[in-house]
Amino acid sequence: MSAYTEDDQDTLYGLMAEFETPGQLVAAARRTREAGFRKFDAYTPYPIHELDGAMDLHDNRVSLFTLIGGLLGCAGGFTLATWVSAVAWPLNIGGRPLISVPMFIPVTFECTILLGGLTAAISMLLMNGLPQPYHPVFNVERFVNASRSKFFLCIESADPKFDRQDTEGFLESLGPQEVAEVAK
Amino acid sequence: MQPVELPDKIHVGPVIDQGHSLASVSDKVAGIVLKRKVTLGWVFGLLLSFAILQNLMAGATWLIIKGVGVWGINIPVGWGFAIINFVWWIGIGHAGTLISAILLLLNQSWRNAINRFAEAMTLFAVMCAGMFPVLHTGRPWLAYWLLPYPNTMALWPQFRSPLLWDVFAVTTYLTISAVFWYVGLIPDLATLRDTAKTPGLRRTYGLLAMGWRNSARHWQRYEKASLLLAGLATPLVVSVHTVVSFDFAVSIIPGWHTTIFPPYFVAGAIYSGFAMVLTLMIPVRRFYGLDDIITLRHLNNMAKVTLATALIVAYGYTMEAFFGYFSADTYEKFMIWNRMTGPYAVFYWCLILCNIITPQFLWSKKIRTSPGILWIISIIVNIGMWLERFVIVVTSLHRDFLPSSWGMYWPTVWDWAVYTGTLGMFMTLIFLFVRVLPMITIFELRMLLPDATVKEPVAQ
Numbered sequence: 001m002s003a004y005t006e007d008d009q010d011t012l013y014g015l016m017a018e019f020e021t022p023g024q025l026v027a028a029a030r031r032t033r034e035a036g037f038r039k040f041d042a043y044t045p046y047p048i049h050e051l052d053g054a055m056d057l058h059d060n061r062v063s064l065f066t067l068i069g070g071l072l073g074c075a076g077g078f079t080l081a082t083w084v085s086a087v088a089w090p091l092n093i094g095g096r097p098l099i100s101v102p103m104f105i106p107v108t109f110e111c112t113i114l115l116g117g118l119t120a121a122i123s124m125l126l127m128n129g130l131p132q133p134y135h136p137v138f139n140v141e142r143f144v145n146a147s148r149s150k151f152f153l154c155i156e157s158a159d160p161k162f163d164r165q166d167t168e169g170f171l172e173s174l175g176p177q178e179v180a181e182v183a184k
Numbered sequence: 185m186q187p188v189e190l191p192d193k194i195h196v197g198p199v200i201d202q203g204h205s206l207a208s209v210s211d212k213v214a215g216i217v218l219k220r221k222v223t224l225g226w227v228f229g230l231l232l233s234f235a236i237l238q239n240l241m242a243g244a245t246w247l248i249i250k251g252v253g254v255w256g257i258n259i260p261v262g263w264g265f266a267i268i269n270f271v272w273w274i275g276i277g278h279a280g281t282l283i284s285a286i287l288l289l290l291n292q293s294w295r296n297a298i299n300r301f302a303e304a305m306t307l308f309a310v311m312c313a314g315m316f317p318v319l320h321t322g323r324p325w326l327a328y329w330l331l332p333y334p335n336t337m338a339l340w341p342q343f344r345s346p347l348l349w350d351v352f353a354v355t356t357y358l359t360i361s362a363v364f365w366y367v368g369l370i371p372d373l374a375t376l377r378d379t380a381k382t383p384g385l386r387r388t389y390g391l392l393a394m395g396w397r398n399s400a401r402h403w404q405r406y407e408k409a410s411l412l413l414a415g416l417a418t419p420l421v422v423s424v425h426t427v428v429s430f431d432f433a434v435s436i437i438p439g440w441h442t443t444i445f446p447p448y449f450v451a452g453a454i455y456s457g458f459a460m461v462l463t464l465m466i467p468v469r470r471f472y473g474l475d476d477i478i479t480l481r482h483l484n485n486m487a488k489v490t491l492a493t494a495l496i497v498a499y500g501y502t503m504e505a506f507f508g509y510f511s512a513d514t515y516e517k518f519m520i521w522n523r524m525t526g527p528y529a530v531f532y533w534c535l536i537l538c539n540i541i542t543p544q545f546l547w548s549k550k551i552r553t554s555p556g557i558l559w560i561i562s563i564i565v566n567i568g569m570w571l572e573r574f575v576i577v578v579t580s581l582h583r584d585f586l587p588s589s590w591g592m593y594w595p596t597v598w599d600w601a602v603y604t605g606t607l608g609m610f611m612t613l614i615f616l617f618v619r620v621l622p623m624i625t626i627f628e629l630r631m632l633l634p635d636a637t638v639k640e641p642v643a644q
Contacts (some may be wrong), residue, residue, distance in 0.1 A: 043399055045630055066409075080343075089338075106430070110353050110423065113360060118361040131395055148206065150209075
């Protein structure tokens with residue numbers, strides 16, 4: 001592989017370090033961030049909440065979208081019930097009100113939950129960029145263990161601070177089991 | 185051996201047995217799908233279930249050819265097995281959502297080993313439940329008339345009817361349960377993709393995992409979405425059986441028109457659901473050697489929930505009888521008297537025996553931690569909850585206000601065909617599920633291990 005960073009950009013996705021314990025990974029992620037890297041990611045077999053602090057992750061957009069989805073469902077459900085019962089198919093039953101709010105609550109409620117829940121799931125997947133048929137990290141042979149028992153940290157070549165030699169040296173200093181190149 | 189009094193946790197055991205590591209739990213659960221040979225027992229079980237499923241095909245076919253008259257329903261009992269079984273199946277589903285959503289919000293880590301299975305049970309139970317109202321319409325190919333859509337007849341459904349609320353509640357429940365279940369499956373499907381040896385399996389699980397790569401940035405949003413889904417599913421599960429109870433409570437039939445129905449139905453649903461989880465989990469943990477993951481502590485906890493909900497249900501029965509007596513209403517009084525001493529009295533007293541007397545054994549920790557006895561109790565509770573719905577539906581309808589319009593209801597062979605057919609469908613789906621998907625949430629299991637706690641090395 002060429003030593004020039006410009007060429008690396010074309011062929012190299014990044015450098016990946018493998019760690020044995022979640023503690024080492026969290027410490028490594030914290031130091032990576034402190035060293036000024038921004039385009040990097042950790043890969044773990046289960047969610048590690050300490051990483052949110054170490055990597056400064058605080059994306060709350062899923063909650064926001066879910067709220068919007070839920071409110072739309074709520075408004076939509078109520079509007080549907082009202083429009084059908086008062087406009088499209090009005091039935092005068094002993095002079096009772098056409099817009100009978102208490103009777104519309106169950107449908108309004110179910111629509112709130114339905115749209116809120118679907119938005120939560122879909123917005124999570126879309127913001128994670130899923131479904132994604134190909135990703136370079138899978139080119140690392142040992143990466144299959146990320147879904148089993150091992151912890152990985154990958155600094156991407158797209159990071160402005162990335163330098164083939166320096167970054168490798170930096171990752172080695174974090175005490176990993178192994179540092180591997182991630183082909184694009 | 186001398187019985188020694190020990191604190192609860194030591195006596196009943198931990199959430200997951202010692203000696204497991206991140207790799208070993210992954211390999212064990214994934215191995216059931218990927219490595220375990222197809223056993224004769226599994227093939228036999230699947231074929232038997234599939235054979236029973238044919239009852240549904242026969243029952244539904246005959247029903248479609250001849251109409252709902254082939255069932256035992258008639259005036260005054262127009263709601264027979266169809267509604268009994270619908271409510272019974274929906275109720276069974278409720279335990280899955282309770283375990284996956286409410287126990288997640290309450291931070292009960294013991295749920296991690298059983299939630300996937302319980303959620304699968306929910307999905308399959310709701311599918312079985314859905315069969316009944318659709319077939320009960322008599323013309324299932326027109327079932328889409330239930331939905332509000334612009335049509336050439338210029339007709340719209342009645343939004344003030346609990347039956348329409350049911351359509352919304354049950355379809356939402358099925359959709360959200362499926363979404364919640366699938367979202368929970370994604371990381372485990374990625375594990376299967378990475379563990380599978382053959383390219384075909386890798387590709388199949390890879391497609392299903394949608395390219396999940398265990399990224400910390402993804403996990404953060406994933407956890408948020410899971411929490412939100414749990415938060416939304418919690419009121420949903422309560423609302424579904426509340427709406428189901430409205431089918432009864434909003435009418436004016438004696439024995440149905442009571443305010444206690446919603447909470448009493450929800451408790452009954454959770455009761456029957458936990459009984460069904462026990463009925464399924466006890467054999468599964470034995471045949472698949474999962475005693476170290478689904479420990480006695482799980483059985484103990486599930487038995488406790490069963491007992492607690494049994495007591496709520498017992499309170500419901502007592503109040504029903506009291507309301508009837510205290511209402512000073514001739515019809516209400518007669519309804520409860522007829523229920524206890526009328527032609528269906530034997531059903532009522534069997535229900536009391538199954539649902540109130542039997543669960544009292546669960547006060548004993550010894551019984552709560554003996555899988556065999558617990559399994560038998562869970563079967564009795566399942567039968568009891570089915571009887572409860574039979575008693576509520578049939579005894580209220582068959583003798584209402586005018587003695588001249590009284591009648592009797594007995595199911596026909598076609599009622600039984602459809603009912604047993606859905607049991608076959610449920611078991612077929614369960615047998616397929618345990619073979620092709622990880623029946624335990626692997627990534628949540630990893631979080632329970634001592635290896636999973638973050639101990640950062642001291643910085644130099």
